[in-house]
Amino acid sequence: MQSQEPAALQLRIQELEAELAALRASAQEASGDIVTSAEAREEQKESNENLPLLLDEYRRYGRQMIMPEIGFDGQLRLKRAKVLIVGAGGLGSPAAAYIAGAGVGTIGIIDHDTVEHSNLHRQIIHSTSKVGMSKVESAITYLKDLNPNPTYIPHVQALTSANALPILTPYDLILDCTDHPSLRYLISDTAIILNKPIVSASALRTDGQLIVLNDPPGSGPCYRCIWPNPPPASTVTSCGEGGILGPVVGVMGVLQALEAIKLLSRPAPPEQKTTSMTIFSAFPQMAFRTLKMRGRRKACVACGEPADAKDKITKEAMEKGLIDHIAFCGTSAPVGLLKPEERVDVREYMKVRDEGKEHTLLDVRDETQFGICKLEGSLNIPYSEFESLALAEDTASKIPESLQSILAKGLPEAPIYVLCRLGNDSQHVTKQLKDAGVAGGRVFDIKGGISEWAKSGVSGPFPQY
C-alpha cells in the first residue's frame, strides 16, 4: 500500500506519527504515569494500571460490553467470577467455549475421560489430533488459543462423593454438563451445602432439558426437589447406547453458557424469583417449551426439612462418606442370565459359519442399527418385540406363532444364534426362546454382540459404531 503512495506523503505520515507519540508520552508524564523505557511503552500498549481491563479485553469483549444487559460493570463481574464446568463432553464443549470467550476470569474443568473418535461429531472443542488425550487437557488447549486471558484450572479426575466438597468450594457457579444421574444428584447436593447456584443441562437423542437450580442460593429448587427419585438404573441410557445428535446437545450447552453469563454478569439476583425449565425437542417439529417450576420443596432431603431429620443431607454426612450417590441411583449389574454352555464367543460362531452348519442367525438390534451393518444371512427381529412380550406377564416366555414362523424360516429344528450390539439384549432373547422351547431349545447367545465381532476381526475389517 505504502509503495503506491508518493514518497512525500509517506514522510508526512511518519512525522505526524512521531508527533502523536511525543504528545502521548508528555500527557502520561503530566498525569504522573511516567514511561521511560521502550519496553515499558510496549507493555503499555496491552495494559494500563489505571484500567480495570487489559486493552485486549476492551477490544475482545466490546461487542457484548456495549449491550446494556452486560455493560462495563457486567464485564468486570464476569472477570471476577469463578466457574466450574463438570464434564468436557457434548454440553461442556460449547458451554466452555462461550464462557471462555465471554471473559469469565477463572474457569475450572473437571473430567476423567479421554477424547475418542465417537465424541467428535458433537464435542466441538476436541479434534481428531486430540484423540487419546485427556479431555481436560484438550479443552484447555483449545480455550487458551480462543482466549488466553482467563485462568484455566484443570481437574483431570472423576467427581466423586469424596472429592466434590473441596473441588466445588472455590467456585461461584457450577455447570452440570455430566452424563449420569448419580453425578447430577452429587453436584446438586454439594452445591446446596456450599450455597452455590447450578446451571444444569442434559441431552439425549433428540431431546434436551435446561434449568438454573438454587438461584439465588437457598431459594431452591434443587435437582432432588424436581426429581426426588432416580430413574431405575436399567432404564438409564447413555449417549453411547441411545445416540445423540450433535446440534441437540450443542444447543443445550450453548443455552447453559447463556444462563451462566446472565447469572454472573447481573448486579444482583432478581427480586421476583421465577424458576423455569426449558425443554427442547428437535423432532418431529422443533419446539422449545418453558415450564413454570416451583421453588424449594419443603420436605426435600437436600434443601428442605425432611419429615425425619436423620434423612437430611448435611455437610457432615457428606464428609463422613455417608451419602452414596452411586448406590442411591443403583447400578445395572452386567446381564448374566445364561449358563456358560448357552453362550458362544465370536470365534466359535465363526466356526459354525465356516463349516457351513445349518442355523439361523437372529440379530435383535433395532432396524436402524441393523441398517448400519449386518452379518450376511442374518434375520432381524428387534429386541423391543421380545421385550413387550416379557412385559405382559401372562404371555411371558410364550413366543407368538407369527414370530415362531419367522424364526423357523424353513429350518424349524436348526439351532438359533442370537446377536445384538453389545451382548446384553441377546441374552434376554436367548432365555426367552429357550424357555419357550423354540428350535428344540438349541438357542445360543453370541457373547459381546456385533461390537465384539467387529473388534475381534474374526471376519476381517468390520464396521464399529
Add this chain to the structure above:
Amino acid sequence: MASKAPPGTFKILYFSSATTITKKDSEFLPAPLALGKLFDTLDENYSGIKAKVLGSCMVTVNLEYVDIEEDAERELKEGDEVGIIPPVSSG
C-alpha cells in the same frame, strides 16, 4: 402435537424415555381424572410404565409443575395439557 383435545378429553404429552414405552408423543385421555389416579391409569394402558418411567418423572399441567402427591386431589379437566417429563441425564 398442536391439535386440541376433543370434548371430554385432556391431552397428554410424552417426552424422552416415556415415548420409548408409549411409542407416541401425545394422545387424548378421558377427562375429568384426579391427578392422583393418572399413573395407575397410564399403567393400565402401558404395562410397566409406572415402575420404569413414571416413578421418577416430573409432571406438568398446562406447562406448570405439579406435585403428584401434594396435588393428588387436583382434577385434570377437559382441554388440559399434561406433560410426562422424565429426567434426561445424558450429555
